[in-house]
Amino acid sequence: MPKLKPRAPKAYKNQEFLNSPDARTVRLISEFLEPMRRFRHNNIRDTIVFFGSARIRSKKEASRDLKESKKRIAIAHRVTPKMRDQLKAVQTELEMSRYYEDAVTLSGKLTRWSKKLFHQNRFVVCSGGGPGIMEAANKGAKLAGGRSIGLNISLPFEQSPNPYISDELNFEFHYFFMRKFWFVYLAKALIVFPGGFGTMDEMMEVLTLVQTKKLRKKIVVVLYGKEFWDQVINLEALARMRVISPEDFKLFKFADTPDEAFNYLVKELKAIYPKETSE
Numbered sequence: 001m002p003k004l005k006p007r008a009p010k011a012y013k014n015q016e017f018l019n020s021p022d023a024r025t026v027r028l029i030s031e032f033l034e035p036m037r038r039f040r041h042n043n044i045r046d047t048i049v050f051f052g053s054a055r056i057r058s059k060k061e062a063s064r065d066l067k068e069s070k071k072r073i074a075i076a077h078r079v080t081p082k083m084r085d086q087l088k089a090v091q092t093e094l095e096m097s098r099y100y101e102d103a104v105t106l107s108g109k110l111t112r113w114s115k116k117l118f119h120q121n122r123f124v125v126c127s128g129g130g131p132g133i134m135e136a137a138n139k140g141a142k143l144a145g146g147r148s149i150g151l152n153i154s155l156p157f158e159q160s161p162n163p164y165i166s167d168e169l170n171f172e173f174h175y176f177f178m179r180k181f182w183f184v185y186l187a188k189a190l191i192v193f194p195g196g197f198g199t200m201d202e203m204m205e206v207l208t209l210v211q212t213k214k215l216r217k218k219i220v221v222v223l224y225g226k227e228f229w230d231q232v233i234n235l236e237a238l239a240r241m242r243v244i245s246p247e248d249f250k251l252f253k254f255a256d257t258p259d260e261a262f263n264y265l266v267k268e269l270k271a272i273y274p275k276e277t278s279e
Helices: 022-039 060-074 079-113 133-143 174-187 196-210 225-233 235-240 246-251 257-270
Strands: 045-053 124-127 148-153 170-173 186-192 220-224 254-255
Touching: 022 148, 022 170, 022 174, 045 079, 045 133, 045 174, 045 196, 060 079, 060 220, 079 133, 079 220, 079 257, 124 133, 124 174, 133 148, 148 174, 170 174, 174 186, 174 196, 186 196, 186 257, 196 220, 235 246, 246 254, 246 257
Parallel strands: 045 124, 045 186, 124 148, 148 170, 186 220, 220 254
Antiparallel strands: none
16 A cells, blocks of 8 residues: 655745745735734724934943043054044944934833823834834833834844834834835824934835825824934925925924924824824
8 A cells, every 4th residue: 555645734834935936925915914913903003103223322322432432542552543533433423322312202202192192002102123213212112111113124234123112012024115014004103313225215205105195194294303304305405406396395394302393293193183182
């Protein structure tokens, strides 16, 4: 009697298949369905999203590095151009660290406000899940006694999730566009702190969706740090050269302090979503 063959693995348990190019559609759908299921299970209905650089560090870390850099220069027999450049770099990092601290403060204020609302689990702080401004946003929410979301992305240089994300709301994405979908789909407000290519990419995509009215809901957008944004993007020139409309400046508002950003966000959210923001 012929020996029976072992059962072949079912397709949805076949790791070789699931990791193959042929199953890309399955993986894409998974990054839509699994977060949706978890958000529903945790009663997350909307968010306040923080964008910003992964490279901006806390004041404590930047101050420590500046102290060490000055110490190396003080004991060096010869100060090299590389050492001077490094000193300038850490001095800049210390200057930029104020944005980290401001993000912690603003996130905490928004979390404490949201916890007072009659409707629970509303306007939950959400970040990209990594270090820098993302970490600061999650940290502020945790210090305020609230939950927060981290939509982390797998990168070749390993962007690890920061330790302040709520365990049940810690996500890991492979596809950038699915991560962006979940940023925007739940967002009622967006705060864009200083950042590089990734931050500007995310910011411009959201502004484009709002400008072209592809977003049916109203979303409040704050660009944090006018001095920074005026240096890196000449929005006035875009309007002057007629590639954007002067009306497009109404799509967002600049803010320079946590209190200024908080007061504007709460005022706008209360006006747009009165039922959701009742206390």
